[in-house]
Amino acid sequence: MIKRNQLVLGNKSLKQITEDIVAPLERLPSKGWLGMFLSAKALFLFYIIAIAIVVSTGMGLLGVNHPVGWGTMIITFVFWIGIGHAGTLISAVLFLFRQKWRTSVARTAEAMTVFAVMTAGLFPLMHTGRPWLDFWLFPYPNQRGPLWVNFRSPLLWDVFAVSTYATVSMVFWYIGLVPDFATIRDRAKNNIRRIVYGALSLGWRGTAKNWSHYEMLYLLLAGLSTPLVLSVHTIVSFDFAVSNLPGWHTTIFPPYFVAGAIFSGFGMVVTLMTLVRIGFPEFKDYVTIDHMEVMNKIIMTTGLMVGYAYGSEFFIAWYSGNAYERYAFINRAMGPYAWSYWIMISCNVIIPQLFWFRKFRRSIPVMFVVSIFVNIGMWFERFVITVTSLHRDFMPSNWGMYAWSRYDTAILVGSFGMFLTLFLLYLRLFPAISIAEVKPVKNVGYEGGHH
Amino acid sequence: MASWKYGMAGIFETEESIIKAAYKTREMGFKNFEAISPYPIHGMEEACAIKRSWIPYVTFGAALVGLFGGLALTYWTSAVDWAINVGGKPFFSLPAFIPIMFELTILFAALSSVGALFYACGMPKIDPPIIDKDLTCSKFAIFIPNDDNGYDESKISEMFRALGASEVKKAEF
Amino acid sequence: MSETHNENTSAANTPASVRDTKYWMSLEQWGGDPEFQKLAETEFMSSPLREGAENEGQDGWARREFLKLMGASLAMATAGCIRRPVQKIVPYNKQPEEVTHGVSNFYTSTWSDGVETFGLLVKSREGRPTKVEGNPNHALSKGGLSARAQAHILSLYDPERLQGPKRNLQNKERTNRDTISAKWEDIDAAAVKQLKKGGVVVLTGNLTSPATRAVVSDFCQGFKAQHVVWEPLAHDEIREGQKAAFGDDVVPYYRFDEAKVIVSVDADFLGTWIAPTTFTKQFAEGRKNPKTMSKLVVFDSAYSLTGANADIRVRIKPSQQLDVLMGLAHDIVVTKAFGKYAGNSSVKAALEPFANVAGKLAISKEAWQKLVEDLIHHKGKSLVVAGGLQTKTEWAHEVQLAANFLNAALGNDGNTVDAKIPLTSAKASNKELMGLIEDLNAGKVKTVIIHKTNPIYSAANSGFASALKKAEMVFYTGDRIDETGKQADYMIPDNHSMEAWGDSESYKDVISLQQPTIRPMYDTRSVQLSLMTWAFMAETGPKRLTTPETFYDYLRNFWRDELHPKFGKGKSFEDFWEDALQSGAIGVASLDKPSSERTFKVEALSAVKPVKASGMELVLHPTSMFMDGTLSNVSWLNELPEPVTKVVWDNYASVSIKTAESMKIAQGDVLEVKVGESTLQVPALIQPGMHDDVVAIAVGYGRTAGGKVTNGVGSNAYQLVQFGKAGAVYSGAKASVTKTSLKTKLATTQTHHTMEGRKIVAEATLNEYVKDEAANNHKHKIWSIWSGHQYNGNKWGMAIDLNTCTGCSACMVACQSENNITVVGKKYVLEGREMHWIRIDRYYVGTPEDAHTVFQPVMCQHCDNAPCETVCPVLATVHSSEGLNDMVYNRCVGTRYCSNNCPYKVRRFNWFNYAKLIEKPMHLALNPEVTVRPRGVMEKCTFCTHRIKEARVKSRVENRELKDGDIKVACEQSCPTGAITFGDMNDPNSRVAKIFNEDKRAYALLEEFHAAPSVRYMTKIRNNDKGGETSSHGGGHS
């Protein structure tokens, strides 16, 4: 049995742990937090206005056109959905693998998932020509015959996948929060706090019977979320893979998208966690440098997977002998949108290679910068897939370019406003680390970590 | 758990002592006592002789419902109720329906499991009595309701003290 | 579809069948109807001969009622997004007999753009024309209709039309200070007073109407007036050439259908020259059957539509036109010593200087030799044509002589060139215009009446504007205060041709009748009536001018006296008139009269000397959409891509790739073109297949007072025309081209020009085709994993013959007019948002220097395995039981997934609420049968499903089966070459079924993709003597 690194530093008592973690909830917001929150809020409002203008005037305001029918909105949708995946992965998959280190990051990662999915979920609804009729995408009985929906359309699969994913991950997250809410309830100094968190805790009382059911449910949800999270990005990839454009119609998409999702997701987790560690120093003992290193390892691994996917795409395009397919990929790397392709390659494949070196894996500034690059790179991956495949397909007569407009920029930037607003609120109002989950592992690494 | 019970509660400081206490309490012949802890404790199930949770059966059942519900929905709407020729594909194109069926399976399973938990733990509870504020933070407790057989306040408090309880009190739970 | 009918139905048959016999109605059938009396009066409402008062009332009532009715039927056509507003139904007060609400009537009529005349069928709904189609009875256009002829319906509903007579208050510079409304009565008074002073000139464009010509000549006779005919696209050079060569001043009739070898020197007869639609029809006739197809050799100085359809296209500069013709003449007459002029010494002398010019041209020795042999071999069955603005050079006269000589030498004159059927309408002459300008400056002219021509715009460089200021009073009949209107004292707006009676004759004895299809919308008056009125009030002129009350009467008298004896064939006049109205045209037979050969005046040839030229040469040319620019305010034509360059909403200076490289010109760089004293700034277009010394610019653009749509579109190339005593020089002038620092964007509907080696347009040479009918038509082995669906009953399909399609784009406008397709404007075309349901793809093949062109009309292919349907989440696009790919606008939420997934990219999305932009009364041109699409929905070609439905309902009401040809979709109907065939694939005898099953040239676009489209294309055959390689081999096999 190998000696484990300590998961919680400074041999804390149960009380200390509780106090450390709930500290951000019980003190007044710091200037830094306030500043970030207000700017995020402003961005969010800007986002709402931009959407309002686009929806009321018409999709024509965005760069989408003929032949490039999908643009920023779909790209950013896939981007955010991808971000979401790391959360579920950490909380569910690593839980199944009994990875104890997950406990301290799981909560925040899940929160990220929930907010990312919320941000993403809006896009498919907004990007339609007549968003006010989006409810037609759901199979409900109606007075048109009734006229149902087309279950063969990948977009409909999306509707089911994304809404299921949103629901389940939200439930999963909330169930995890329940005992911690109880803790906060019991620490509450004033009545309002007690009532609010009391309500949120659903009257949790932590008897042994409860705990045994609770742990079973947690295990089940983890078991359900794992295939779910894989299915969601698989289905998102079907939007492209099941259609028949050269560059979209490829069988490698599902695994490639999932890997990419995890890749970008961990990128985002690292970005956020480095910030959280700065914002709330007391978390440094729980989200240790070891945690960060493990995640960086995952980033590097998945980065390699994605790189492999890029490579094999090209190989298959050449090997298939399909002229359209070949052209599509040559066009990606050498065509008018080559720049976006090479941004993608350098951000997703080259830069993460830094993490071969332990020194960089454990350096907060380095990992922060790299994670940012990863996020940029992954957005561009979706840009490359969506736009470069559409803008030159079968018939050269209707090849064209994407007409990027300032509304595209507004929508893209604005979506970050929405995400950050939610996330910052979460940091202040919810325990950012799972209290009940950290306590059992507080001794790991102190007495040779039996358990 | 329609309404709250009265009884004796012993507060303990450490994980080890609470487990010991749980064993002892059971040996004393108490049946429906509660062991309360801020986090799930390894070995508490044996200590209190709690049977494995039945929630998985609910999950499985719900999953099946979701699966076949999905199949039924897709089949009925696209092949029976109003069969429309879409892209020359067969009316009942099963491969295309699998994602739907899968997602419904997961959804039903997950939600009804949570429902089951709520049922099992009687949640949501509004404003349940609390024996000690620290029980969700750093302390542990055993609560023996007064309707349990062989309920005797003096004997119980004596036992709790012997087990090293930091505090023994009459409580509502 | 045979179900038992109850008596209701059988009763329903009668009116229907009655309607059928009177397929094309005439307003005459309103005869007994009081409604018609009213119309007859109100049509000429402001005739002083009409006893006034209550008519005003009636007339006022009439228009109100008319518009109300429109309102109602429109509410049904374009139900908006708001849920159920209260709608009113306004029935007639007195039911006009033949108006059935919700059923279209067809009226025969005619339209002419000054040179070519079209027989029309005007489709009318509740008294408003909604579409114009070709009238098969017309001997020349034979049902074909050019893009412009179809688009001219929008000029009727142009919101900027003058709504009544106006008076321009002139300042002392005689430019318009202010415009006030005037009364017809006052104008008439003023006019008569002025006319009596004498010195009257009637300046008109080409008048195709014999009756109108008669009115004008009567008027001139009455007032001792002079009639001057001028318009920019005059054919005076041809007439002069004919005069010099044969002594008769005519524009002869050409027989492209008879010719086996056609040599065109800059005569764009498929696009813009004389009668393009007629010629296109003939040309297609000669090529329908590839085995016997004719051969077209084009020497092209701009990349014309004709050049694009050439089997062999040779790029030249204007100064080489003469070399080509005389060179051919030399090699035929001198070298090969062929024909009756062989050995004639003076001819020999004249031709000598042009020995071995072939070397100077971009054509191989062999090809040239082959051409010479072909011409000789097909003596009497070949045709040499030269003309158009491109040949209006200083040596235009010689070019015509040379062309005429070649035809004479080859014995074509009298066979493929028929001088017995001259183009009677083509009287325009630049000499006359220069004469008029002189007289004006000399102060000889007191009054000018300008009709159907806009010289201040189209003779911008001639000094006409300043000369016109010398005239005391100017009357202008235009429908708006345009460039010329600004300088007119009185605007006396003419009726729109759809509002007035008239007739039209382009080539001699082919006459069609123009009957009004809508009551005049505004207080306008036909110009003929104006002239008649003035003559009447001045009590001058022949009786036939002053006695009739209306031009309608004049017209009937004219027909009774002039035409009935000639064409009546013993019929009573009433029958004759009735038949003429029913069939729309007369004089069909006359075309087949065998003509006779004329003798060429050889001495004329001696005047022909080689042209010395160097440096850049200017080429001005019209475009098939804009021609001289009169209809340039019609938005459809602005957004109709130029067939070859695919540019919309602009004109440009085409330069060759090499020239562009040497001058560092990029597409869209603004060039400054200087010719003589005049300069013009115009963006550059880098055009393959151009001669390096040529800069080609289209005329007809750059209107300044043409209307909201056209003002500021392009720049006015007429400014570069050099006017002189001899006439006008449009092309061949030495041009200096400099690149300015300015840049603009040229909007094109196609940005990529090669097929990337994919099999999209299959092309084979004639030799290959003769060897193997399926040449270059590579078939794929395809299998499906599904059994697929059965299509019992009808299964609609379409076949398109790429060998006869000339890319004229008439179908695009037809579709636009039929399906209420919106126009988006330059900005959005640049963003790839044009809305055409049918587009014509143009690819260049061969080397960039002399690129050949192939055209391919692409619309929704209605695939059986439609990829678009599978991905639509809401079932907004699904397959019908008749193999149609239905698009349901009101179910569409607009995910645009279908468009992404369509390999042909034929779907169009409503990015904005375009319907809101339809300005009144433009909405009257909408087709009530087709939904006006709201914002945010996808749309595309429906195979005119409403026409299918209409035909089926008709057949069912008449209790019979649908038969092949019952349904003609809009594009098919309008195609002058009949390249498009539509029908039922399940009916083994239908034309489409035969093509689908038997024709070896038929292939499905992207067949290997197995979307199983319901459209077949047929290989294009190029008759260019090559045996082997064409660049459209193989392509994407997957």
Place this chain on the structure above:
Amino acid sequence: MQGKMQTERPSKLGKILSSSKGAGTVFVTLVCLAMVTLTGCRSEFMEKLGWGSFGYNQGYAPTQPIAFDHSLHVGQNQIQCQYCHNQVERSKSSNIPALSTCMNCHLVIRNKPGTNEPSPEIAKLVDAYTEGKSIEWVKVHMLPDHAHFNHSAHLAKGVNCQTCHGPVETMKKVYQYSNLSMGWCVNCHRQPENKAPLNCSTCHH
């Protein structure tokens, strides 16, 4: 040790909700409500409840400029529908008769039915006719947007007016009889014996 109770009394609502049975009932009722609203959308079911015209104009009976009485003309006087709506057999839309058609009879008939005092309604008609005005009738049957309906086709198939327009011969004032919803159209087109097309483009183009 002090025996002091240090816990708060739970509230009443608390009692209900805290009982798992209570929570269960709430949940179940919610689900049932959802089911009802969904199935409720099935038009047949709605009609049973009498909500058939929900969101549709069923029963819409606007006041017309002239109180034309179908029960009198069709019911009592037995005038064929096609006498006035004479274009219905050859047109997609059934025409409202021109005033000239009305005047065929009303040149002579000017009185209230069965009396000999003149009818004001007929007077309106006659005035309008003589002044050459038109009557602005209020449209009763309005199809949903973008749906095309063809009267002649249905007549040719032997559908009679009452099938869709209801007992017009008994209507003193015309009202919308059917709800004209898409489901209503489709349910008839679906019947195999009608051999009617079910393609989208049958009505939407």
